Amino acid sequence: MTTSQNTPQSHDPKIIVALDYADSASALKLVAQLDPALCRLKVGKELFTSAGPQFVESLARSNFGVFLDLKFHDIPNTVAKACSAASNLGVWMLNVHASGGMEMMQAAKQAVDTSASKPLLIAVTVLTSMNQQTLNQIGIQTDIATHVLNLATLTQQAGLDGVVCSALEAEILRTKLGNDFCLVTPGIRPANVNKDDQSRVVTPADALNMGSSYLVIGRPITQAANPLKALEAIHAECVS
């Protein structure tokens, strides 16, 4: 096993498998079935809260790059400190909420850039579980695509590496924000697979064609009868 995941793996797999599990044992059982040549791993709020930072650190020392998805959103000083602590775990990528604003994102970026490992820092725009109605309910009347573009533009101006968005917005963001801006897209569903609680879904191949840099995929792989086969099938769809 290699020891550092602070820079992207040289082969740069596009699939990030969401380890949405209640404990480390369940997560590791899945990880043992996956191929690091085909994917990275994402640790989110559930697994981080139950398994803790030591688990993330050990995962980050394996052959898989780790995206620590804690979506920080707080006052700038608090987010900056959280980002420093997360960077020190040796993860490949971490995230904040773009709606925390310019000052918060700049503070986060400075914290990450002054860490030893300098992971990629991205910001969540509008969650893929949300639609126009859920946006309206929280007082935002702007149409979803415009709101995503506004938040992504702010994120780029703050100096971050990219955003989390739906692949449905990837095309416009790629056009407006250029090829170097990282677009990480959850809400990915192969054709004929259950949408679960996702609203804005796109197939893996379409997402890449629309400009996604990385695809976050959970249940279509983790709940499959054979997770490795599901991963290999999605990977094959992506490279064909």
Ligand SMILES: O=C(O)c1cc(=O)[nH]c(=O)n1[C@@H]1O[C@H](COP(=O)(O)O)[C@@H](O)[C@H]1O
């Ligand atoms: O930041 C994320 O990763 C994220 C942002 C978003 O807008 N939507 C979204 O689904 N996610 C995460 O992506 C994963 C999607 O999992 P599945 O719906 O099972 O594929 C989950 O871990 C979510 O927390």
